[in-house]
Amino acid sequence: MEEPRKRxxxxxxxxxxxxxxxxxxxxxxxxxxxxxxxVSLVLAxxxxxxxxxxxxxxxxxEAARSLGYVPDPAARRLAxxxxxxxxxxxxxxxxxxxxxxxxxxxxxxVEREAAERGYDLVLFTGSSTGGAGAAGPDALSRVRLxxxxxxxxxxxxxxxxxxxxxxxxxxxxLGRRDEPAxxxxxxxxxxxxxxxxxGHLACLGHRRMVLIREDDEAPASTDRERxxxxxxxxxxDGSVFRxxxxxxxxxxxxxxxxxxxxxxxxxxxxxxxxxxxxxxxxAAADAGIECPRDASLxxxxxxxxDLADGPEPTGFDIPRTRLGAAAVRMLxxxxxxxxxxxxxxxxxxxxxxxxxxxPATEDH
Amino acid sequence: MEEPRKRxxxxxxxxxxxxxxxxxxxxxxxxxxxxxxxVSLVLAxxxxxxxxxxxxxxxxxEAARSLGYVPDPAARRLAxxxxxxxxxxxxxxxxxxxxxxxxxxxxxxVEREAAERGYDLVLFTGSSTGGAGAAGPDALSRVRLxxxxxxxxxxxxxxxxxxxxxxxxxxxxLGRRDEPAxxxxxxxxxxxxxxxxxGHLACLGHRRMVLIREDDEAPASTDRERxxxxxxxxxxDGSVFRxxxxxxxxxxxxxxxxxxxxxxxxxxxxxxxxxxxxxxxxAAADAGIECPRDASLxxxxxxxxDLADGPEPTGFDIPRTRLGAAAVRMLxxxxxxxxxxxxxxxxxxxxxxxxxxxPATEDH
DNA sequence: GCGTATTACTAATGCGCATTAACGAGTACT
DNA sequence: AGTACTCGTTAATGCGCATTAGTAATACGC
Numbered sequence: 089m090e091e092p093r094k095r096x097x098x099x100x101x102x103x104x105x106x107x108x109x110x111x112x113x114x115x116x117x118x119x120x121x122x123x124x125x126x127v128s129l130v131l132a133x134x135x136x137x138x139x140x141x142x143x144x145x146x147x148x149x150e151a152a153r154s155l156g157y158v159p160d161p162a163a164r165r166l167a168x169x170x171x172x173x174x175x176x177x178x179x180x181x182x183x184x185x186x187x188x189x190x191x192x193x194x195x196x197x198v199e200r201e202a203a204e205r206g207y208d209l210v211l212f213t214g215s216s217t218g219g220a221g222a223a224g225p226d227a228l229s230r231v232r233l234x235x236x237x238x239x240x241x242x243x244x245x246x247x248x249x250x251x252x253x254x255x256x257x258x259x260x261x262l263g264r265r266d267e268p269a270x271x272x273x274x275x276x277x278x279x280x281x282x283x284x285x286x287g288h289l290a291c292l293g294h295r296r297m298v299l300i301r302e303d304d305e306a307p308a309s310t311d312r313e314r315x316x317x318x319x320x321x322x323x324x325d326g327s328v329f330r331x332x333x334x335x336x337x338x339x340x341x342x343x344x345x346x347x348x349x350x351x352x353x354x355x356x357x358x359x360x361x362x363x364x365x366x367x368x369x370x371a372a373a374d375a376g377i378e379c380p381r382d383a384s385l386x387x388x389x390x391x392x393x394d395l396a397d398g399p400e401p402t403g404f405d406i407p408r409t410r411l412g413a414a415a416v417r418m419l420x421x422x423x424x425x426x427x428x429x430x431x432x433x434x435x436x437x438x439x440x441x442x443x444x445x446x447p448a449t450e451d452h
Numbered sequence: 453m454e455e456p457r458k459r460x461x462x463x464x465x466x467x468x469x470x471x472x473x474x475x476x477x478x479x480x481x482x483x484x485x486x487x488x489x490x491v492s493l494v495l496a497x498x499x500x501x502x503x504x505x506x507x508x509x510x511x512x513x514e515a516a517r518s519l520g521y522v523p524d525p526a527a528r529r530l531a532x533x534x535x536x537x538x539x540x541x542x543x544x545x546x547x548x549x550x551x552x553x554x555x556x557x558x559x560x561x562v563e564r565e566a567a568e569r570g571y572d573l574v575l576f577t578g579s580s581t582g583g584a585g586a587a588g589p590d591a592l593s594r595v596r597l598x599x600x601x602x603x604x605x606x607x608x609x610x611x612x613x614x615x616x617x618x619x620x621x622x623x624x625x626l627g628r629r630d631e632p633a634x635x636x637x638x639x640x641x642x643x644x645x646x647x648x649x650x651g652h653l654a655c656l657g658h659r660r661m662v663l664i665r666e667d668d669e670a671p672a673s674t675d676r677e678r679x680x681x682x683x684x685x686x687x688x689d690g691s692v693f694r695x696x697x698x699x700x701x702x703x704x705x706x707x708x709x710x711x712x713x714x715x716x717x718x719x720x721x722x723x724x725x726x727x728x729x730x731x732x733x734x735a736a737a738d739a740g741i742e743c744p745r746d747a748s749l750x751x752x753x754x755x756x757x758d759l760a761d762g763p764e765p766t767g768f769d770i771p772r773t774r775l776g777a778a779a780v781r782m783l784x785x786x787x788x789x790x791x792x793x794x795x796x797x798x799x800x801x802x803x804x805x806x807x808x809x810x811p812a813t814e815d816h
Numbered sequence: 817g818c819g820t821a822t823t824a825c826t827a828a829t830g831c832g833c834a835t836t837a838a839c840g841a842g843t844a845c846t
Numbered sequence: 847a848g849t850a851c852t853c854g855t856t857a858a859t860g861c862g863c864a865t866t867a868g869t870a871a872t873a874c875g876c
Contacts, residue, residue, distance in 0.1 A: 110619050112862060123826045128864055138866090139823060156615070158593040162529035163862035165597065166831050171526060173574070192556070203577035208594065210537070210574050213567040229520040230572070232474055255520065257474075476832060487856050492834055502836090503853060527832035530861050 111155040120144075120151035127152070131159070174202055174419055175237030177212040177228070179244060191240060194262060197412025198238065205420050210234045232257060236423040238415050258422035260415050264307040264431075272422065274414045274431045278308060278388070281404040281435035282315025285355065285386050286326075288402065288437070293446050294353040294384060295324035298346055300364045301357045303332040312357045312388045334367035340375035347383060352446035358389025358403075365391060369398070380444035387442075402440035407433055475519040484508075484515035491516070495523070529597060538566055538783055539601030541576045541592070543608055555604050558626060561776025562602065569784050574598050596621060600787045602779050606670070622786035624779050628671040628795075636786065638779045638795045642672060642752070645768040645799035646679025649719065649750050650690075652766065652801070656809050658717040658748060659688035662710055664728045665721040667696040676721045676752045698731035704739035711747060716810035722753020722767075729755060733762070744808035751806075766804030771797055 113127040120127065122144060130140055130148040151157075165171050176198060178191065202209050212231055228248040231237040236258030239249070244261065250268035252259050264275035289297060299316045301309055313328060320326045331337040343354075354372070356364040365387050377383050379399065387403035411433050418429045477491040484491065486508060494504055494512040515521075525535045540562065542555060566573050576595055592612040595601040600622030603613065608625065614632035616623050628639035653661060663680045665673055677692060684690045695701040707718075718736070720728040729751050741747050743763065751767035775797050782793045 114862085124863080125826060125828090125865080126824090128862095129825090132864075138825070141824060144824075158615075160530075160862055161594050161597045162526045163831090164864080165526035166524070166530050166833090166861090167863040167865080169831065169864095171524075173525075199575065199577055208574055208576050208597075210572055211563065212572055213563055229522055232520060232522040233525050233572075251520070478832085488833085489835085489856055489858090490854090492832095493855090496834075502855075505854060508854080524832055527861090528834085530831090530863090531833040531835080532861065533834060 110160075111157045112160075113157070116148065116151045116155055116157050119155065120147040122148060170423075171233075171235050172207050173210050173234040174207045174416065174423075175210045175212055175231040175234035176240070177231055177237055178240040193408035194240065194412040194415075197409035197414075198416050199412075200409075201413035201416035205416070207235075207416070207420065212237075228252065236260070236419045238262060238419055258419055260419045260422065262411065262415050264311065266307070272418060272428050272431070274411060274418055274433060275307070276406045276411060276435050277432040278311035278435070279315040279318065280432075281437070282312045282355075282388050283319035284315075284437050285388060285403055286316055286319025287323075288439075289353045289355075289384055289386060289443060290319070290323040292384065292443060295446075296349070296351045297324065297326040297353040297355055298351050299326060299328045299355045299357070300334055300338060300368050301328060301330050302334060302359050302361075302364055303330050304359075309357055309359070316355060316388075334364045335370070338367040338371045340371050343371050343375045343377065347377070351383075353384040353386065353443065355386045355388060358387060358391075358406075362392030362395065365401070366395060369395065379442050382447055384443035384446070386440070399441040400438065402438065402443040404435040404437050406435055474524075475521045476524075477521070480512065480516045480519055480521050483519065484511040486512060526597065529599075534787070535597070535599045536571050537574050537598040538571045538780065538787075539574045539576055539595040539598035541595055541601055541603050543603075543605035557772035558604065558776040558779075561773035561778075562780050563776075564773075565777035565780035569780070571599075571780070571784070576601075592616065600624070600783045602626060602783055622783055624783045624786065626775065626779050628675065630671065636782060636792050636795070638775060638782055638797060639671070640770045640775060640799050641796040642675035642799070643679040643682065644796075645801070646676045646719075646752050647683035648679075648801050649752060649767055650680055650683025651687075652803075653717045653719075653748055653750060653807060654683065654687040656748065656807060658810050660713070660715045661688065661690040661717040661719055662715050663690060663692045663719045663721070664698055664702060664732050665692060665694050666698060666723050666725075666728055667694050668723075673721055673723070680719060680752075698728045699734070702731040702735045704735050707735050707739045707741065711741070715747075717748040717750065717807070719750045719752060722751060722755075722770075726756030726759065729765070730759060733759065743806050746811055748807035748810070750804070763805040764802065766802065766807040768799040768801050770799055 113124045113131075117124045117127045126140070126144065127148050129138060130145050131152065176195075199209065210231075210233065228245070229252075231252070237252075237260075239259065239261045240263075244265075246267045249259065249261075249271060253268050253270050259271060261271055261273040262275075263273060265271055265273045286297065297316075297320065299313060301313060316326060316328075329338065329342075346354075354368055356368045358365065368385060372379065372383065372385065379385055385401065387401040389403060390405055391398070391401055414429070414431075414433050418431070421427065421429050477488045477495075481488045481491045490504070490508060491512050493502060494509050495516065525537055528535055540559075563573065574597065592609070593616075595616070601616075601624075603623065603625045604627075606627070608629075610631045613623065613625075613635060617632050617634050623636060625635055625637040626639075627637060629635055629637045650661065661680075661684065663677060665677060680690060680692075693702065693706075710718075718732055720732045722729065732749060736743065736747065736749065743749055749765065751765040753767060754769055755762070755765055778793070778795075778797050782795070785791065785793050
C-alpha cells in the first residue's frame with residue numbers, strides 16, 4: 089500500500105509535532121499579522137517599490153528574526169528568473185591531477201571576481217558529460233543550466249560552442265579564439281607585451297634580434313610574433329626561427345652564426361612545453377655564450393617549472409589571475425545584456441637578469 | 453501607459469527575433485505535440501508512475517535534444533526534486549592565493565568522484581571575500597540550491613551548520629568534527645595511522661618515545677595522540693610534549709635529557725604550520741643528534757613545503773584525493789536517502805629514512 | 817463634499833518543474 | 847450490451863518567493 093505523503097517534507101502547517109520545518113514567508117506573515125507579500129517587500133528592502141510603514145517593517149523583521157527565517161534560494165532564484173550561477177567548463181578535468189596546473193591561477197581570479205559579484209560557480213567537468221551522464225554531441229548543452237559559461241582550454245569543439253553562441257547563450261572563452269564566429273573571449277595582450285620586451289631590448293641598444301618559436305598557429309604564438317615585429321619596426325630588424333622541435337634544431341652553431349651576423353638578442357616564445365626557451369638556454373650554454381654579457385635573452389612569458397630556479401628571464405608575466413577576473417567581468421556583462429567588456433588584459437613586464445647592453449662592436 | 457511585459461525575459465514563444473531564451477519544458481512540449489506534463493514524465497524516466505508509449509518518448513526526447521533543453525535547477529529544487537548538483541562551500545577562498553594550505557588535492561578527488569556519479573559541482577563563493585553576497589546569517593543557506601553540500605575548513609559556524617543538519621539537508625564536512633551534533637564527516641584515520649607509525653618504530657626496537665604536539669584541541673591532533681598511545685600500549689611507554697610554540701620550547705637540552713632517560717624515538721604531529729616537525733628537526737640538529745643513528749624521528753603526516761627536500765620522514769601520507777572522493781560518496785548516499793558511508797579513510801604508511809633501530813644500550 | 821493624490825497594504829499571478837487526479841480510449845470479461 | 851480494467855495522456859496543483867495590479871484608508875485641494 090502506498091503512503092499518500094505529500095512531498096518529502098515533514099511536519100507542515102499545524103505542525104503535527106516532530107521537527108519544525110523551516111519557516112516560510114507565510115509563517116512570518118502570520119506571526120507579524122500581515123500578508124506574505126508584505127513580508128517579501130520588507131525583506132527585499134527595495135527603495136522603489138510600495139512604501140512600508142516603519143511600524144510594519146519592525147514587526148516583520150522582528151517576526152522573521154524570532155522564527156529564524158531564511159529565504160529559500162531555489163524559490164528566490166526561480167522567481168527572480170536568474171540563477172546567479174556562472175558555469176566553468178574545461179575540456180580536461182578542471183582539476184587535473186598533475187598538480188598546480190596552469191588553470192589554478194585562473195580559477196583564483198574567477199572565484200574572487202564571481203564572489204565579488206554575487207555569483208556562484210558551477211564546475212562542469214568534461215567528464216560530467218562523458219562519465220555517467222550522457223555523452224553525445226550535445227553534451228555541452230548542460231552548461232545552459234547556468235546563466236552563462238566560461239570555457240577553458242583549447243579543445244573546445246567549435247560546432248557546439250557555435251550553437252551556444254548562436255542561441256545567444258552568454259559564453260566567454262579564456263584565451264583569444266576566432267573560431268566560432270561571434271565567440272567572446274578574454275586574453276592576454278601578447279602583442280603589446282612582446283612589443284614592450286623588444287622595446288626594452290632596443291633601449292639597451294640591441295638592433296638585431298631573433299625570435300625562436302615553435303611551429304604552430306595558435307593565436308598566442310602569432311600574437312607574440314606580431315608584437316615582436318611591431319617592436320622592431322622602427323628600431324632594428326629581426327628574423328624568426330621556427331621549428332617543430334627547437335631542442336633538436338636550435339644548435340649552438342646556428343647561434344654562433346647569428347652572432348656573427350650581428351644578432352645580439354634572442355627572444356623565445358613561451359609554450360606549454362617551454363621547449364623554445366629550454367632550447368635557447370641550452371644552445372647558448374653549449375655555445376659558450378654568457379648570458380647578459382655576450383648576448384641578451386628574453387622570454388615572452390614565464391619559464392617552465394624546471395627552469396624556474398635559473399636567473400630570472402627578461403620578459404613578461406601572464407596575469408592569469410587578472411585574466412580570470414576579466415573573464416568573469418565580461419561574462420557578467422553579457423549575462424546582464426550589456427556590451428562585452430575589454431577583452432585584452434595587459435601583461436606585466438619583467439626586467440629580469442638575462443638582458444643587458446649588447447657587447448661592444450667594432451663601431452666602438 | 454505601461455508596457456505589459458512579462459518579466460524581463462526577452463523574445464518568447466513565436467520568437468520576435470533577437471536572443472532565444474532558454475527553452476522550457478513547455479516549448480519542448482509544443483514542438484513534440486504533447487503536454488508539458490508528458491515532457492516532464494519522459495525526462496524523469498521513472499519506472500513507476502504512468503507509462504509512456506515508446507512513440508511519444510521518442511518524439512519528446514528528439515524535441516528536447518533539438519532545442520538543447522536543460523532543466524532549470526532552481527525550479528527542479530523547488531518542485532522538490534533533485535538537481536544533480538552538489539555544493540562545495542569553504543570558509544576561506546576555495547582557491548587561495550597562498551598555495552600553502554590549498555584544498556586542491558581534495559578537489560581533485562571531489563571532482564573526479566562527482567563526475568563519476570553524474571553530479572556537477574557548485575562552488576559557493578563569497579565565504580571569505582564578503583563581497584556582494586555579504587555574510588549574513590543566511591550566508592550558508594545558499595547551499596540549499598544544491599542537493600547536498602560539502603564543507604571545507606575549520607571555521608564553519610556551528611549554528612548555521614546545525615540548522616542545515618536539523619532540516620535534514622545533506623551535509624558532509626571534510627575533516628572530523630563533532631560540533632553540530634549529527635553532522636556527517638569524512639576524515640583521515642589518524643588514530644590507525646599514528647598507531648601504525650608507532651608500531652613500526654616498536655618493530656625496530658624502540659620502547660620509549662615522545663610525541664611532540666602543538667597545544668590545541670583539534671580532532672586531528674587528539675586523534676593522533678590517541679593513536680600514539682594505543683600503539684605504545686603493549687609494547688612500551690611514551691610521553692607527550694605539548695607546547696603552544698614548539699620552536700621556542702623544544703630545546704636541544706630537553707632532547708638530550710630525554711635521550712638520557714632512554715627515549716629513542718620522537719614523533720611529531722603535522723599541523724598547518726608544521727611547527728612541531730620543524731622544531732623537532734632543528735632541536736635534533738642543534739643537539740648534534742644524527743638522525744636514524746642516534747634517535748629515530750617520525751612525522752604524523754607530510755612535511756611542510758619548506759622541509760620537503762630533507763630526508764623523507766618516516767610517517768604517513770594523508771590521502772587527500774581519496775578523502776575528497778569519499779566525501780562525495782557519502783554525500784551522494786545521503787542525498788539518495790541512504791545510510792552514511794564509512795567516514796574514515798586510511799592513510800598510507802611512509803617508511804621514510806628518519807627511522808632505524810635504536811642505538812645500542814648497556815643491555816647490549 | 818466630491819474628485820484626486822498619496823500612502824500602506826493585500827490579492828493574485830507566475831517563475832519552471834514534478835506530481836497526481838482525472839479522463840478518454842481501448843480491450844476483456846461477464 | 848454493460849461493466850471492469852488497463853494504458854497513455856493531460857489538466858490541475860503547488861513548491862516559496864517576487865512582483866504588480868488593485869483596494870482601502872487617509873490627506874489634500876477647490
